[in-house]
Structure formats: C-alpha cells, structure tokens
Amino acid sequence: xxxxxxxxxxxxxxxxxxxxxxxxxxxxxxxxxxxxxxxxxxxxxxxxxxxxxxxxxxxxxxxxxxxxxxxxxxxxxxxxxxxxxxxxxxxxxxxxxxxxxxxxxxxxxxxxxxxxxxxxxxxxxxxxxxxxxxxxxxxxxxxxxxxxxxxxxxxxxxxxxxxxxxxxxxxxxxxxxxxxxxxxxxxxxxxxxxxxx
Amino acid sequence: xxxxxxxxxxxxxxxxxxxxxxxxxxxxxxxxxxxxxxxxxxxxxxxxxxxxxxxxxxxxxxxxxxxxxxxxxxxxxxxxxxxxxxxxxxxxxxxxxxxxxxxxxxxxxxxxxxx
Numbered sequence: 001x002x003x004x005x006x007x008x009x010x011x012x013x014x015x016x017x018x019x020x021x022x023x024x025x026x027x028x029x030x031x032x033x034x035x036x037x038x039x040x041x042x043x044x045x046x047x048x049x050x051x052x053x054x055x056x057x058x059x060x061x062x063x064x065x066x067x068x069x070x071x072x073x074x075x076x077x078x079x080x081x082x083x084x085x086x087x088x089x090x091x092x093x094x095x096x097x098x099x100x101x102x103x104x105x106x107x108x109x110x111x112x113x114x115x116x117x118x119x120x121x122x123x124x125x126x127x128x129x130x131x132x133x134x135x136x137x138x139x140x141x142x143x144x145x146x147x148x149x150x151x152x153x154x155x156x157x158x159x160x161x162x163x164x165x166x167x168x169x170x171x172x173x174x175x176x177x178x179x180x181x182x183x184x185x186x187x188x189x190x191x192x193x194x195x196x197x
Numbered sequence: 198x199x200x201x202x203x204x205x206x207x208x209x210x211x212x213x214x215x216x217x218x219x220x221x222x223x224x225x226x227x228x229x230x231x232x233x234x235x236x237x238x239x240x241x242x243x244x245x246x247x248x249x250x251x252x253x254x255x256x257x258x259x260x261x262x263x264x265x266x267x268x269x270x271x272x273x274x275x276x277x278x279x280x281x282x283x284x285x286x287x288x289x290x291x292x293x294x295x296x297x298x299x300x301x302x303x304x305x306x307x308x309x310x311x312x
C-alpha cells in the first residue's frame with residue numbers, strides 16, 4: 001500500500017491548499033534557582049521536557065521571561081515551524097502479524113494512542129489507533145489498521161501538518177525522510193505546541 | 198489607570214508575545230509592524246509608552262524615537278533589540294529576550310513621568 005505524502009508543494013501527492021495559519025505564544029513554567037537568573041533555572045519546555053534555562057537563552061522561540069513571582073517564559077511558535085521540531089522520534093510501532101490485544105497493551109504501556117504498523121519487509125503498512133485495536137479482539141493488527149497512510153516530511157511546515165490532520169480527519173502523521181520513517185506527529189504534539197485544532 | 202502601550206516590531210512572533218505578556222500584566226496594548234504605521238497609530242491610540250524594536254525595515258527605532266520626541270505630548274519611548282545597546286542613545290533600552298521585570302520597571306517609571 002503506498003504512503004501518501006501530504007504537503008503544499010509540487011512533490012506532495014495530497015495537496016493541502018489551505019495551511020492553518022497561527023502565531024501562538026506558549027506560557028512556559030519552571031523553577032528558579034537562588035540566583036534568579038534564566039541561565040540557572042530549570043524549565044519545563046513543551047518541546048524538550050525538563051531542561052536547563054541556559055538552553056533557553058539562545059532559543060529562537062524565547063521572546064521574554066520573568067523570574068518572579070514564579071518563573072514564566074513567553075515562547076512563540078508559528079505555522080512555518082518545521083514538523084521535525086515537534087515530531088516524536090522513535091515512534092512506537094508494531095507489525096501486521098501482532099495480535100491486537102498485545103499491540104493495545106504495548107500502546108498503553110508506552111502511553112500512546114497510535115502505533116505505526118510495519119509489514120514483513122519492514123515497510124510502513126498502516127497506522128492503528130487504540131480504538132482499532134480494541135475492536136480487533138483476537139485478530140491480527142492487519143485486520144483493523146488503516147492501510148491508507150498519509151505522511152509528512154521533516155521540513156513540512158506545522159501549519160500544513162495541522163491542516164492535513166483536520167482536512168483528512170486523521171489523528172497522526174508518520175514523518176518520512178526518503179525510505180525511512182523518522183518520527184510521528186500527533187494531535188497531542190500539536191497541542192504541546194499550542195496549536196489550536 | 199494603567200498606562201497604554203504601543204509595541205512596534207517587524208517580527209510577528211516577538212510582537213505577539215510581548216503584547217500578550219503586557220496584557221497579562223493588565224496594560225492596554227496595541228501593536229504595529231513598522232515605524233511608519235506606528236506614527237499614525239500614535240495619533241489614534243495615544244499611548245503613554247511606546248516600546249519599539251531598534252532595527253526595522255521601513256522606519257527604524259531611532260527614527261521613531263526622534264519622531265515621538267518631536268510630537269507634542271508624545272509617548273515615552275523604550276528601545277529593544279537582540280543586538281547590544283547602541284552608544285549615545287538616551288532612551289531606555291532592554292535586550293532580547295526581554296527580562297520582563299526590567300521592562301515593567303522601565304514602563305512604570307516612564308509612565309509616571311507623564312503623570
């Protein structure tokens with residue numbers, strides 16, 4: 001089954017003509033050190049998790065910050081930001097032959113709703129969500145997965161990816177670079193980036 | 198009454214973030230993308246304080262500073278830039294990314310000068 005690359009350029013197989021346009025300001029929290037400087041703070045970055053504030057000092061997203069009454073950073077994201085900045089690498093995956101119950105237990109254990117599904121040649125064959133797997137009962141994942149796969153490339157703008165999720169009524173987009181699956185972008189990732197869907 | 202603030206910055210992300218944080222602080226805020234638009238917006242919005250980026254393509258921060266000072270009852274001007282503070286400039290300056298505590302103390306001090 002072919003993978004459909006979505007985007008708004010000539011290489012795209014599925015043309016997204018109206019990318020979602022947005023400028024989002026994320027209010028990011030953290031913990032200040034006794035020095036009360038940004039460089040010595042700990043920041044709960046929506047992109048990287050808990051990081052040193054010294055990383056934030058040179059970050060292009062940081063616009064402003066305050067140390068009191070609590071640490072607060074104002075970080076901006078816009079629709080031209082590439083998918084690779086917000087995708088999750090090493091996406092949880094399963095195979096077409098795996099039993100649905102086992103795949104669902106794996107997804108729950110990894111705390112994800114979507115699993116990429118690979119065939120015996122280790123090519124991307126589909127996407128299965130928790131709802132698919134629950135109705136699969138004792139059967140194989142291949143019986144319940146969505147075999148029509150829409151994907152984006154790492155450089156695809158977030159605005160295009162957000163529009164694709166909405167226009168195609170899907171919950172995730174595998175991120176593909178040439179023959180390789182390099183990540184996954186879900187609605188949850190867009191939510192982390194403060195993008196309204 | 199809280200001071201009215203006009204933000205001038207050609208970078209949309211910086212402009213919207215600064216506007217949101219100042220609204221969080223309770224200020225009445227308007228924003229424009231260049232110095233030329235700012236000159237006309239000053240007449241309508243009548244800001245107490247104008248916070249402007251130094252380097253903009255249409256009309257830069259220093260030109261805007263000169264224009265504001267030439268106005269009768271013009272706004273107090275605060276300059277901001279990701280580059281170092283230029284020498285010899287007499288207006289208050291904040292670096293980017295903006296330290297909000299520093300900016301707010303400057304804004305309050307400048308606004309109080311206007312009564």
